[in-house]
Amino acid sequence: MNREARGPWYLLTGLLLGAVLGVAYAWMVQPVEYINTSPASLRSDFKDRYRALIASAYMANSDLVRARARLELLQDADVYQALAEQAQRTLAEGRSPEEARALGLLAVAIRQSSSAAGSGGVPTSGETPSPPPPATPQSTTNFTATLQSIPVITTTQAAPLGTPTAPVTTTQVLSVTLAISPTLPLPTARSATATPSPSSIRFATLTPTRTPTPLPTRTSTPTPGAPFVLDSLRQVCDRQWTEPLLQVETLDAARQPVSGVEVLVQWPGGQDRFLTGLKPEIGPGYGDFTMTPGVTYLLQIAGGGQPVPDLTTPECEDATGTRYWGSWRLIFAQP
Amino acid sequence: MKRWFWFLLALLAGASAGLFYGWRLDPVKYVDTTPDTLRIDYQSDYVLMTAEAYQGEGDLELAARRLALLGNRPLADIVRQAILFGESRGYTDSDLERMRRLEADLQAQFPTGAGSAP
Numbered sequence: 001m002n003r004e005a006r007g008p009w010y011l012l013t014g015l016l017l018g019a020v021l022g023v024a025y026a027w028m029v030q031p032v033e034y035i036n037t038s039p040a041s042l043r044s045d046f047k048d049r050y051r052a053l054i055a056s057a058y059m060a061n062s063d064l065v066r067a068r069a070r071l072e073l074l075q076d077a078d079v080y081q082a083l084a085e086q087a088q089r090t091l092a093e094g095r096s097p098e099e100a101r102a103l104g105l106l107a108v109a110i111r112q113s114s115s116a117a118g119s120g121g122v123p124t125s126g127e128t129p130s131p132p133p134p135a136t137p138q139s140t141t142n143f144t145a146t147l148q149s150i151p152v153i154t155t156t157q158a159a160p161l162g163t164p165t166a167p168v169t170t171t172q173v174l175s176v177t178l179a180i181s182p183t184l185p186l187p188t189a190r191s192a193t194a195t196p197s198p199s200s201i202r203f204a205t206l207t208p209t210r211t212p213t214p215l216p217t218r219t220s221t222p223t224p225g226a227p228f229v230l231d232s233l234r235q236v237c238d239r240q241w242t243e244p245l246l247q248v249e250t251l252d253a254a255r256q257p258v259s260g261v262e263v264l265v266q267w268p269g270g271q272d273r274f275l276t277g278l279k280p281e282i283g284p285g286y287g288d289f290t291m292t293p294g295v296t297y298l299l300q301i302a303g304g305g306q307p308v309p310d311l312t313t314p315e316c317e318d319a320t321g322t323r324y325w326g327s328w329r330l331i332f333a334q335p
Numbered sequence: 336m337k338r339w340f341w342f343l344l345a346l347l348a349g350a351s352a353g354l355f356y357g358w359r360l361d362p363v364k365y366v367d368t369t370p371d372t373l374r375i376d377y378q379s380d381y382v383l384m385t386a387e388a389y390q391g392e393g394d395l396e397l398a399a400r401r402l403a404l405l406g407n408r409p410l411a412d413i414v415r416q417a418i419l420f421g422e423s424r425g426y427t428d429s430d431l432e433r434m435r436r437l438e439a440d441l442q443a444q445f446p447t448g449a450g451s452a453p
Contacts, residue, residue: 010338011345018349034365036374041365053401057384060391
């Protein structure tokens with residue numbers, strides 16, 4: 001076979017060889033180095049730790065604006081959902097209850113601040129809650145918050161973050177609307193002196209108005225050392241609930257709902273835990289557990305609360321005589 | 336000679352196509368990274384979060400475990416780096432003070448500076 005008879009195969013050979021050399025260079029000679037990454041790129045277990053640390057820091061400083069800005073860095077589709085799920089997962093896996101509680105309380109605070117931006121409102125304590133409406137995904141994070149004696153986070157947009165910005169006063173109440181993009185840069189500098197300067201807040205569109213918006217009602221936290229006792233136990237027959245539930249609500253001594261209370265449910269051969277407050281759309285001190293008909297449960301507030309034994313799925317009957325599974329409603333209160 | 340010319344040209348075209356694909360059409364997406372690869376400002380905020388949580392919890396062991404995710408360097412060095420970054424970027428005095436307190440406690444706990452993860 002002479003050279004001309006071999007045709008243009010050498011061109012294809014050159015192309016393939018070039019591609020192979022390019023990949024070899026990229027993978028072996030100068031492989032990718034992971035540096036200067038963002039929290040959104042973290043592996044899921046590291047994201048969980050990052051999220052838990054945000055919650056722990058929030059427990060220490062109660063700075064919801066800062067916590068929210070940090071959470072945005074993780075780019076969760078639903079910040080509240082991510083926090084609530086992690087809180088329940090932490091409890092279910094028997095890891096740190098303090099961490100679970102911090103996650104739960106931050107989830108509640110996030111939900112409450114979002115609710116305050118919208119219509120807001122939670123059922124009055126003690127009322128039978130209605131089933132939650134289907135979750136509506138939120139594509140943007142627009143919320144209204146009232147800043148009251150808390151420092152305002154300032155950030156920069158470009159790579160070297162943290163350029164100091166003009167100080168912002170925090171001594172007066174401002175009603176601001178924050179429109180946070182999902183790709184918030186990291187908060188790096190905060191100030192708490194001098195004159196209000198909304199223009200200095202670069203991470204968000206900040207429009208101060210003179211109409212104060214009430215702060216979201218802060219959910220009470222349990223009084224340390226005061227055990228919860230059963231205040232009331234009643235059967236709930238409501239067809240709106242699609243499955244039988246152990247519905248728990250926790251109240252403090254002032255009859256205010258308390259979130260972040262760990263509830264232990266035991267049955268022959270198993271047990272589970274859940275936190276109150278992770279369904280603030282029903283009630284800030286509310287939590288529930290799905291019962292299996294025929295199983296007898298014992299429920300108590302974790303950490304030595306009064307146990308409530310012999311809870312089995314109640315049967316209910318509607319006006320037409322149709323039978324269906326009901327729920328139990330338990331209200332615990334601190335004396 | 337002519338054949339070699341075209342061969343090399345094809346080689347270059349193949350490599351260029353590969354690079355164009357890898358850099359423009361389907362660039363590297365950073366996923367499943369570890370905290371020690373975070374950019375310095377994110378690392379500094381991570382340290383600040385640890386210091387804030389430590390202030391509330393008072394658990395130095397837990398703080399040390401959290402900081403250990405940022406690499407194998409001595410923990411106090413990690414905090415010092417964050418403090419320097421914070422100072423250069425105008426962190427508030429209270430934030431800087433929190434980090435300095437954490438650094439001091441770490442140095443007291445690990446005086447040699449060799450300890451990273453507890």
